[in-house]
Amino acid sequence: MKNHNQTNRRDFLKTSASAALAASAMPYITAPLARADDEQRPIGEGTKSTADTIILLWMAGGMASTETFDPKHYEPFEVGLPVEKIYSTFPAIDTVVDNIKICEGLEHMAKVMDRGTLIRSHTVADLGDILHSRHQYHWHTGYVPPQTVAAPHLGAWMAKLLGPVNDAIPAFIDIGQRLEDVGEKEELKAFHTAGFLGGEFGPFVLPHPEQAVSAVQPPEGMTPKRFENRYKFYQRLIEQGAFGEVKGSEQRDSIIRSMDNAHRLLSSPAGKAFDLSLEPKEHFEKYNTGRFGRGCLLARRLAENGARFIEVTTEYVPFLHWDTHENGHETAKRMKQEIDRPIAQLILDLEERGMLDRTLVVIASEFSRDMIMEGGPGSDAKDQSRAKTDVLKEMKHYGMHRHFTQHGSVLLFGGGFKKGHLYGETAPERPCIATKDAIGVTDLHATLYSAMGIRPDVSLNIEKRPFYVTEDGKGVVREALFG
């Protein structure tokens, strides 16, 4: 795998659709990489630049820290138990790191905690109502909606500023989230986008990892030979066709160039990276806990082959998966079964391949949860539990059914971050707010950008004003997190 450097980026711009041309598709972007007064500053100035690739493992729907990576006082289910006594519905287990305990159900991850940093003090905004779509938008773009221009996804910024590591693999790949036929799909689309950066930098969307290879192959049922013939015929029509008058128009050039890029990708051996059936069966099974697990395997294959930013999600579907409004305990148990082994395996695989040092694996969620409190202390947010009760009566009452914004767990493996490190603290009793080293989305993003060699105040001009990678360019890198 090539290392990230400016030469790579230029190569990409030459061989693939260029950033400048894509920018001209949106007449309003006028923009070099920075404000007029610091146009010449390299985007990586003063950054850590410790990683080439990010794999973001997204715990969609609000993963409760106290059920996963921040165990608190545990009470087993018992009819008649007052809910205020319950902080965790799982007992804590030891990990390979002495001072880090996590929750039962994450036994595989417990064995790899010495490879990364666990942040327990990630806090997010209280936006009145605690809504998944707005918080997910905020987390993925760095900006709270609504915005006057369409804000780009983190991955789109990486694609725009860094390009792909290997130009046969799309720079920004999004695995596991369906954008059609699911609830709140329009809200999801609003941030699964390159926004004003232009479609060239948007996500290559692969909702079903096991079918990913079909996205980089000729249409189903078309032999490679026919696919090749079709393209040759197409090219001859362009070359010898009657259509000569507007030769050289930017639209025409963009069509020919992009069709060529697409054809190259669809007939490239790099397409094999998308094919999970090529993975040895035994190894495949280590990941095969569900769509998310297979997504982790696909992410590993794509990272190996040179993707820049890969997101794998447990998938946001209102009231499913991590979005527990009732039956929290049972659901969290199932979700942990789905994520535990594949994530641990991904870390080990990357390590074994010598890639963990320059690949950053991030695990995060839009907010945490609590059994009693919605939002945080003093919040007037509407209570969204569907299993309201003061004492446990039945199993569906047992779990974290309310949204909590004042703590949250984020894990950072590889990519130059400290190993076996615990960052931040949370109160042992309600309200379990972050009591030390609280870190919000803006600073967390600044830290991730810095790891990727991007200053937190890099901006592009849109409608003549600067739009920064972190909110208003104000993100502060948490140096203490780096190894």
Added chain:
Amino acid sequence: MSVLSRFILASLLIAVIPARFAAAEDEPAHPPVSFAEHVQPILQNHCAKCHDNGKAKGGLSMKSRASLLEDGEAVIPGDASKSKLIALVTSNDPDEYMPPKGDRLSDKEVAILRMWIDQGVKWNEAGAAGVGGYIAPIKPRRPTLPANEFGVPNPIDRFLAVYFQKNNIKPAPIADDSTFIRRAYLDIIGLLPPVERTRSFIEDSDPLKREKLVRELLANDREYTEHWLSFWNDHLRNDYAGTGYIDGGRRQITAWLYESLYENKPFDQFARELVNPAPASGGFASGIKWRGRVNASQVRELQYSQNVAQVFLGINMKCASCHDSFIDDWSLSDAYGLAAIWSERELELHRCDKPMGEKAVPQFVFAEVGSIDATVERSQRLEQFANLLTHENNGRFTRTIVNRIWARMMGRGLVEPVDVMANEPWNEDVLDFLAVFLADNDYDLKRLIELIATSQAYQRQSIAVDQSLNKDGQFIFRGPAPKRLTAEQFVDAVWSITGTGPDKPNAGVSEAISKQWQPRADGEGPTVRSSMVVSSLLMRSLGRPNREQVITTRPNELTTLEALTLSNGDELTNMIQKGAEKYANDNDAHLGETLFLRMLSRQPTKDELPMVHAYLGENPGKDKIEDVLWSLLLLPEFQLVN
């Protein structure tokens, strides 16, 4: 008495009153001075030579408002009597008076400058531009129509004949009939021309056939409506699904919009009904209500301010919604001034989300057009605003829409970007003429489109924008620029060619259309048009936007991700397969010609036909037809309106 004559009277009065009395007046008895109309000509005539265009004699530069105010002495906003500029232009000391050469300023000119300074030194919209630069006028202007000496009766062509001659430009030749019919169909009703119509058009020897075609298309109310529906949905951020609809935080205006386009509602009335709406057209004005707290600059009242200013006036109020703009002269109070017109509650100004303890005062953006009475109740304010927006003296309103339509038809605006109307047009006469033409013709957008589409300018061969630059890199007009098919145009074309597509409109849309509306059955166009259904993956990837923001331009280029979707995506592949089946059953001996005529509105050339035949072979199977269909659909010639 008009605002202007009151102003002149007031300024003459003040000219004879000692300055200290005038400055002492608390309440200005006169309307605000317009920088563009009154102040800039004075500075341009007397000062710009030494204090702008790269010069700053004596350290004073008028290249921007900021530079003028920089030394804190020359001009002190709000205090003309202390401003050195006034002292110098009125001085009698030959060693110091300004300007040192040329005419002295008249009393009236000095009075205007005093009022301007006392009123806070309002600059032009492009606050970064100097006094010698272009200032977009607000009032309409009726340019003198050049004589028809070049034998081109259309007024657009008469102006352009002068433009071509003056700038020594050789315009592109007139495009042939097949290019024209495809262009006119796609631009006016968004569909490919039917094969029979193409044939009859090409064979028709009537010298007026192009004009007749344009009128015929404009008379097709339904297809016109369902084409321009997408344009207006983008501008008015109207959609059939999306953020806000789920909990009543957003309302569709589809029924109103469909009907307004269908009956070709005069554009001034159209705008009035949007900014001062009845329930059916209220969705644009009321914006999107987000659940939970939002930044003060994004509350619905400020959405109103931003969206109305952008869509109807080509003004960007987004910066000024949060703080005084750094890129032009719009201020927080301007943005809140518009917001307060709409607001049902008292609005407090917030700078960067922090309350300032100051209440917003309803006000209109162009003082020279008129003002809003801040004391009246909301319904009256809105009515006053609607009248000012569409006032005959508000030339910005008409210029903005004619520029948008010109840009859609010609591939590039007279002013670019189309949302920055303070920028200089490449031909002021054409812009100003069209703006006045629209107002003179009852704001009839179809008449405007007809005038543009029947001009020679529109009928010329297309020229890429990047080949339309002079040696200084400035745009010169030689002919229309090619335009990429919109997602809807592309999908409609594919649906008609392959006989696929939905058979009924989206639920939200069917309520919008009359009971008489029937899906199309003649096979010449899609059964139901893509503008009438929610966006699909294919449409989205081809640039149909998420309409949370106002969208006024679509992406002009094909990206790699889009090309992938087109090369192997299920949606297109399935449609092509169905289409190929249909053509295979037809057993058409001239399939090559049929497809070229259907898709490109022309016969294949003598080079192309053998290529197609060779690929298809005798009795082509479905596969071969699929491949040819795909190749033609992906041709730049197909994907562009040339």
